[in-house]
Amino acid sequence: MTDFATRRRMMVDTQVRPSDVTEFPIIDAMLSVPREAFVPSDRIEAAYASEHVDLGEGRVLLDPRVFAKILDALNLTNADLVLDIGAGYGYSSAVIAHIAEAVVAVEEDESLVDEAQALLTEHHADNVVLQAGALTEGAAEHGPYDAIVIEGGVEVLPEGLEAQLKDGGRIAVIFMENALGTVKIGHKLDGHINWRFAFNGTAPVIQGFEKKAEFAL
Numbered sequence: 001m002t003d004f005a006t007r008r009r010m011m012v013d014t015q016v017r018p019s020d021v022t023e024f025p026i027i028d029a030m031l032s033v034p035r036e037a038f039v040p041s042d043r044i045e046a047a048y049a050s051e052h053v054d055l056g057e058g059r060v061l062l063d064p065r066v067f068a069k070i071l072d073a074l075n076l077t078n079a080d081l082v083l084d085i086g087a088g089y090g091y092s093s094a095v096i097a098h099i100a101e102a103v104v105a106v107e108e109d110e111s112l113v114d115e116a117q118a119l120l121t122e123h124h125a126d127n128v129v130l131q132a133g134a135l136t137e138g139a140a141e142h143g144p145y146d147a148i149v150i151e152g153g154v155e156v157l158p159e160g161l162e163a164q165l166k167d168g169g170r171i172a173v174i175f176m177e178n179a180l181g182t183v184k185i186g187h188k189l190d191g192h193i194n195w196r197f198a199f200n201g202t203a204p205v206i207q208g209f210e211k212k213a214e215f216a217l
Contacts, residue, residue, distance in 0.1 A: 004036045007048040011035070011064050015050050021068040025076070029098035030068060035061075038091035038119055055088050057109060058204050062151055066183070066201040067092065070172045073185050073198040074147050076100050083143065083164060085135050086151035086206055090116035094125040096149065103128045104142045108135050136208040138164045145169060152206035153181060162193055174203045 012030055021027070036047040039061060046053050052060035062070075076082065080100040084093045087105035089112060097103045105120075105128055107113050113132045120128050131139050136158045138148075144166035150157075153176035165171050171186040171193065181202030186193040 002036075002045075004034060004047075008035065011048045015064045016068040019065045019069055021072045023072060025078075025099045026068055026071050029095045030064070032098055033091065033094045033123065035064075035091055037123065038089040038094065038116075040089075052203060055112070058207060059086065059088060059109070059152060060204055061088055061091055062203060066174070066203070067095075069199055069201070070149060070174075070183060071096070071099065073183070074149070074170050074172050076147055080146035081142075083138060083145040083148045083161075084151065085138060085148065085161070087116055087130065088112055088151060090120045090125070090128070090130070092149065092151050093128045093130070094120060094123055097125045097128045100147070101127065104139045104145070105130045106133055106135055106137075106139050107131075108133060134208065135206060136160065140164050147171065150174070150206070150209075151203075152209070153203040154209040155205055155211040156209060158209070162188075165193070167191065172198070174201055176202065176205050 036044050039047050039053050043053050052063050076099045082096050082100045082103045084103055084105045087093045087107045093103045093105040117130050138161045143164040146169050148171040153174050165188045167188055169188050174181050174183050183198045183201045184195045185198050186195045
């Protein structure tokens with residue numbers, strides 16, 4: 001029988017801590033949430049690998065290093081309301097729920113929504129509200145948010161999501177340009193987002209977050 005608790009500790013000790021992520025709330029959350037429970041059954045063996053886990057339809061569960069560094073760069077507190085875009089099976093939301101006051105998770109794949117809700121309930125993530133809907137639309141009715149996380153690559157950030165960030169809030173985005181990716185943290189001030197480079201990281205671009213093709217005559 002696979003000892004996932006040992007793998008979870010190894011993930012934190014060999015992938016998360018060496019990436020300069022040492023904040024106790026993040027370490028504790030990533031040790032507490034069983035990552036293997038939130039991936040497709042045929043991908044369980046890959047749950048703790050140092051790579052993204054394929055969820056199908058071009059979607060992934062972000063690799064532990066990238067995800068942990070995003071949480072660290074956002075500097076979340078237990079007073080924050082967080083919008084988690086592209087929750088998948090709910091892993092990211094369950095981890096963030098350990099750190100923040102509450103999480104609103106958005107998932108558009110109907111087949112994932114039911115399973116994610118069952119998993120979040122099973123693992124006592126009671127401060128997560130899971131909403132089915134387009135990822136590009138977010139969940140304005142529950143906002144504005146102290147922080148927003150997007151679980152995948154972005155070429156163009158929908159304006160509607162920017163509007164859901166509270167003034168003084170933070171947003172983490174993996175901006176992709178071809179195969180190159182940079183994670184930036186945006187701080188909203190007076191209605192405008194100022195971006196700062198956080199670290200290099202990549203992820204497949206989420207459908208709906210791509211640049212529109214330009215046709216030249």
